[in-house]
Amino acid sequence: MKKTVLNDAHRKAGAKMVDFGGWDMPINYGSQIEEHHAVRQHVGMFDVSHMTVIDIQGPEATEFLYHLLANDITKLNINQALYSTMLNHEGGVIDDLITYKISDTSYRVVVNAGTREKDLAWFEKEIAEFDAFMIEQDDTAIIAVQGPKAIETLQPLIDLDLSELKRFYATHNEIMFVGRTGYTGEDGVELIVPSEAAAALWQKLIEAGVKPCGLGARDTLRLEAGMHLYGQDMDENITPLECGLGWTLRKENQEFNGAEALQALREAGINKKLIGLVLEGRGVLRHDQTLIDDEGHQGIITSGGYSPSTEKAIAMAVVDKGMNADSVQVQIRNKKLPCRIVKLPFVRNGKSMIED
């Protein structure tokens, strides 16, 4: 099994380790719920070094990414970040990723761990037509420091000035790359550092009061924030238009991979949508539970779980477009239980957004 450079630190801290797509990763260090609350109320950190960092450089780096990605790379300022999907020719989602613009000819892309091989293969195939090249940065570690106290806790420990760093922007020096991004719905940063510097930085963060958090808390935090998880909330068999990612598609100049398929779908009619759900009674919503309303509309929960911040069972689900909000029910074991459709996110900046 693959290990990140922080593997020893996790084991020494008493982490419960699991096989996460071939990586030996911490699921929690004791209580997942305590870790979740640390990020919502204070500051926590995650080792996400299993994710893949790819630098794209060359005179046509921008043209390449404009072709590859369904969002608009050309609207980025220097050091700005962009969330986008990468689509196949049928409009299905190959992956979702963050791209940072370093300069007009240089970009940094961070893709999911579980999709690494197919992403690299797709990049390689698509980049051939452009005067650009890619470099996988495989000797780096990524630490996400997240929570309302993230910036003030981190600032004294590093040389970069974070006071002017806006959300969804990055700053960097020779050894550290800091993006004010994350996957929790809280303020925070993602730090990309050389592997050899990671363990010392992790230790300094612990000493500064940052709580190590496992991938379990990362999942409940991102679900509360209404953020998609690749492989659950979308994959190659669904388009962004059907799973709540239409907002990431650029409106102008539709010459990206998958654009034609999306246009055909728009003309034929989009029959599915992504919704937020709250269980009215007691229980827990889970991935793959089915939904039905009194008119026969159906749906399936793509991500579900217990929300520590709202103390409710919440879920994201892909449903038939006409799903009746007043009669939607979830099948849990042998029971049908009423649910409520709510706007995403469930939690923003530490506060529940679910209306009573």
Place this chain on the structure above:
Amino acid sequence: MSYVPDNLKYTASHEWLEDLGEGVYRVGITEFAQAQLGDIVFVELPEMDESYAQEDECGVVESVKTASDIYAPLVGTITAINDALEDTPELINDSPFDDGWIFEMKIDDDADLGSLLSAEDYRNSIADEE
């Protein structure tokens, strides 16, 4: 090593049983089981006065990670349920052998007790997983 009290009986599916006398047994899940599940957030209790066959599903314990069925360890009828778990399911994490008990049942046949594990047998059965 998980704590496995000597005075209880166990099942391979990680339930414990405490003999309350007169054929009534109190049932919960072990410390090992709660640690495996992680933070427990919901418990579906069996119905009072309901009868179950051995190994019938009679409830569910759900953690942040997963849902896990609870099985009736013996043939019998439910005589008490731990209502406190409805609002405070984390009692199972905090006190699996005491405040986190789940239900009590009156068993139909003492002969069924032979199928249960001793503390030592149960310790051996989980030794490989720890």
